[in-house]
Amino acid sequence: MWTVKDVYYVSDSTALLTEDIGKSLLCQFPAIGLNEEKIPFVKTRYDAEKAVAHIMEQSGGLQPLVFCTIIDSDVCAVFDRAEIEMFDLYGGLLDRLERKLEAEALRQPGFFRNRDDAKPDKRVEAIHYTIEHDDGQRTGGYDRAEIILVGVSRTGKTPVSVYLATHMGFKAANFPMTADHLAAYELPADIVRNRKKTVGLTISPQFLHRIREERYKGSTYARLATCRTETRQAEQLYMRHGIKTVNTEGKSIEELAVQVTQLLGISKKKR
Template sequence: MPNRTAFFVSDGTGITAETFARAILTQFEISPKMVRLPFVDNVDKAHQALRQINHAAHVDGKRPLVFTTVVNMDVMDVLRRDCEGMLIDMFGTFIAPLEHELGMKSNHRVGRFSDVTKSREYHDRIEAINFTLEHDDGQTNENLEKSDVILVGVSRSGKTPTSLYLALQFGLKASNYPLIPEDFERRQLPPAVLPHKKKLFGLTIDPKRLSEIRHERRPNSRYASLENCQYEVREAEALMRRAGIRILSTTHKSIEEIATIIRQDLEAKTAR
């Protein structure tokens, strides 16, 4: 039987609807086709979205799953009346109980999340992203002291994606440094990061998995050989242990999990 189609319908970007829906759908052993329908902010666009949703219902032979964060009542009326999918109104599910609990009405404003661009938090996050891109892979030592966190690890151990996630999701200025053979010979972390030991986190990875990742980049090279990967991981972990920094393995943990652990550690250090 064909898989269902999941639609994420929003009067804004659809990011909230998609993120929330994906989290829910991971609880089920299904692989739906996922379609985001953003900026559905008037009745005409609602009818356009409906045609796409209802067409999927006929093609799939199953009701589409329609997750929505639309707050425009006219748009929602169209969706509720004519949608041939299972409509899941995320805001409606949570806003009404919150209105009752808080004793106040919500704003019910279309595009409410566009206000985020005016917030200090938003601008801090943009600044963190720019900083993180500038300080990726040890490109520069300038303003390194402004880093909220500095990641070290061998090449392809997950430093760059973790750094970017920390900046994008948490607004943290994240630098990262590769550990290279010269560091192993000196038996010391890169000199530039040593004054910032309290901000350091080490990333490691299973050598076999590292070899697989590197073979995708440079097949049949010494860089990707299992023997070399075993050597680099062993030496890198030894450096980290001698420096007394926390080591996190990216072998079985997702970027999201690693980043959350790092953030929790930083918050705990700040609270002390």
Template sequence: MWSSKDVYYISDSTGILATNLGQALICQFPEINFHEEKFPFVLNIEEAKKILNYILKKSAGRRPLIFSTIMTKEIRAVFDAPEVELFDAFEFFMTRLEGCLEAKALGVPGFSRHIDNLTMAKRVEAIHFCLEHDDGVNMHELDEAEVILLGVSRSGKTPVSVYLATQMGMKSANFPLTSEYLKEYLLPEEIIKNKKRAIGLTTTPEVLHNVREKRYADSNYAKRSTCSEEIQTAETIFHNHQIPIVSTAGKSIEEIATQVSQELGLSRKPTSLNERS
């Protein structure tokens, strides 16, 4: 068994798909150390050859892994070398898909990045809205929000909100349940009026304690008892107002965002610029 392996993600677009695919696979081998590098926007044979030479020199005959999502066959062929282990996503899936559909694929690199101006405008608008409605700011504009995330401090509201905006094109706002609301078991009127678009984020006392402890060590704010009490109170508030609850404990931002959108019936085909990576 290998103790370590070099891994390279190569794409004619952003490289996100190649990276996600490779990492989803290699994480199943925790006993092996992986050294990873990414090469996005590989658009010609000359550049591909330079990258392959770099890989071969750096890996020194240790048969590195290459995860590729390059569409152009000629460029892709450069990396099909005996000194490396090539995992070619498009060659594997596209050939089979063409057979299933009885049709020929376009074969255009990064095709889904060529989105229309309207889609781009909506994405930019969602991002601006998210930034302008973070942490309870501009509450009077919540009528425009598609998603309103609620939760105690450090429960994951902002990163999930940003992901919903940047990757799913949703106008997302978030509101922190501070002590003034927790003590009285209250929600602002603006939230109650728009609660059909609200989701309560929760977590475990252990996770919340660990997150807060890193920022404010040995503080009352970070105590496990404080975390437990705040979480219980927040969940009671959510139940009182019949607001769906999504736990962030042990989940990736992508998982949480997907569950949030499903709870609100907002699941949709993503429109991000990195769809074809």
């Protein structure tokens, strides 16, 4: 019987659902330790081949398990090779897992949910924290944050923070970079001190201009010149303090949340 297995959740989207399904199956094998990782946004054969190379480098010939939810059959097929045990999340998975892991599944309904009773409490705590630290409130509490998002107005800080808390269980604070901070070329000490868990949200001036114009048409706030100045100053601050960045342009909240956690190296954190 295997004592430890490497497991990868691969998807052409965020891989959150893939992970949930895979974990709901694997929890039936509590005696086997798991090294888990999500690989989201695998949309092309190139993405898939890159993911396979990463998996093989990490796991060698130890027959890693790959749970896959990729719609494109050609892309999904890249993972179907002898060195990998690939599951496309269709019927009969527990039977196959029993064979591959050389162990009997518990086959206990709801075991995953029952085993993780503490998770809702942690998620509620994360939601409360995120609400209390929204839009620059209580920066003195940033030492307790797991993720801090910063960016100019209308870059999506609040919705991404809320998603990180409600769907992923992270304590996420967010801080708006106002004209005062940008002009002074400085960030609050509470952010600078926690810059390793801070992500700067970026956007092109043109895209930001379109977003602002929808709500504040003709205002100085929405002018393209204002957007250019603010985005340039924000990016200079990110570079000055070594803050990692994610471009928000045209991306969904779910996609941004996953990219933020990957950038900070916490996508494998057990919640």
